[in-house]
Amino acid sequence: MKEALYYEYTEGRVHCHLCPHHCKIKEGQVGRCQVRKVVDNKLYSINYRKISAIHVDPIEKKPIIGWKPGSKILSIGSFGCNLYCPFCQNYHISMEKPFTYQMTSDEIVYKTLDLGLPSIAYTYNEPTIFYEMMIETAKLANEKGIKNVMVTNGFIEEEPLLNLLNYLDALNIDLKTYSDDIYKRLGGTTVNQILRTIQIASTKCHVEISLLIVPGVSDDVVEMEKLFEKLYKINKNFILHISRYYPMYKYHERPTDLEIMRAIQKKALKYFEKVNLGNVR
Ligand code: SF4
Known part of the structure; x- marks a missing residue:
């Protein structure tokens, strides 16, 4: 610890x-x-130096498509989360205690160098709650010329965020819904809380936005357009990743209707040039 x-x-x-x-x-x-x-x-x-997953991924898998396209990235995760989404796609490491093994920041950074990779992603479970391991690794990586990427739910306070941003180069921030009530049900607080993280991060780093379209959570086309308006006011150049939900963990609704997916993508394209539709099989 x-x-x-x-x-x-x-x-x-x-x-x-x-x-x-x-x-x-x-x-x-x-x-x-x-x-x-x-x-x-x-x-x-208690998850310091405890790694549940380590893989070399294409950067596009984070998903990030507007920063170092075509590159590979060493991706690490630990366990735990500060939200409680019943449709979590990685619930076995966010909500349960997976098998882990010890790895120091030195070992992570030197593995990245040995593999000839340009960057490290803090991902899989919510990196905010393995903050100490992440910032220690990101600082060391920074000293060695390696870039740092955080894939996050954005549920972090301003002071630790600003400190961390000194070492980060790119983020993918996941916006769960347009509704404060729904955010509270998912264990969060307000939409503005996450928009604030997006606003602060986008003044310092490359930021892309993920939106998983979940029935009853984020599939109201009119409300989604209002959210796009808010994002547009923060930065009209955001790249959006709109993904289709499939049943997972404790959420058993049918996969999101494809027509709704396309309608939401169409609304997003009114505001943003790059809107990626993902997970549509
Ligand atoms: S404030 Fe957040 S990070 Fe701190 S103990 Fe509570 S849930 Fe964990």
Whole structure:
């Protein structure tokens, strides 16, 4: 375990400031993400240096298509998440405790160099909640001339985000829905919380946006257009990745109707030049 960043001890509890949940955690307990634990009045990251998956992927698989196209990227993930989407596509590492093995930041960076890869992606589960491992690796990678990419749900507080952005080069940020009520049901807070992350990140790095179109969550065409308007006001050059949902984990609705997918893509194209339709078999 590694002592966590962004916490304080007050009134008999640890108060974590890494993400907008702001958990107040008692001795021996963990935060909502299940991976930050209080021991002797200190907060520790329990997934530090614990890797659940490591692969070489095409950058387009992140998905990122407007930055270093055609390149390969070393992709690493750990376990845990600070949201609770019942349709999570990676639930076996975000909601469950997978098999992991130890890997230091040095080992990750030197593996990237050995493989001749230009960049590392922090991905698979939510990287915000393996922040300590990510920023340590990203700093070292940065020193060695390797680029850093974060694939995230955007549910992170401003101070840790700004610190991290000093070492990141590109992000894919996943927007789950247009509705605050639905965001709350998914374990988040508000749409604006994620739009704020998108706005801050896009002033410093290359940012692309992912939207998984899930029935009952993000498949209202009119509401999606309102969301596109908001994104357009932040940056009219965003690349959008609109993906089709398939039943997964605890969500058993039928796959998203293809006509709805195309209608949403059409609305997106009113605002953005590049709108990628994904997962359409
Ligand atoms: S990172 Fe984890 S412990 Fe910290 S506020 Fe978020 S959910 Fe709570």
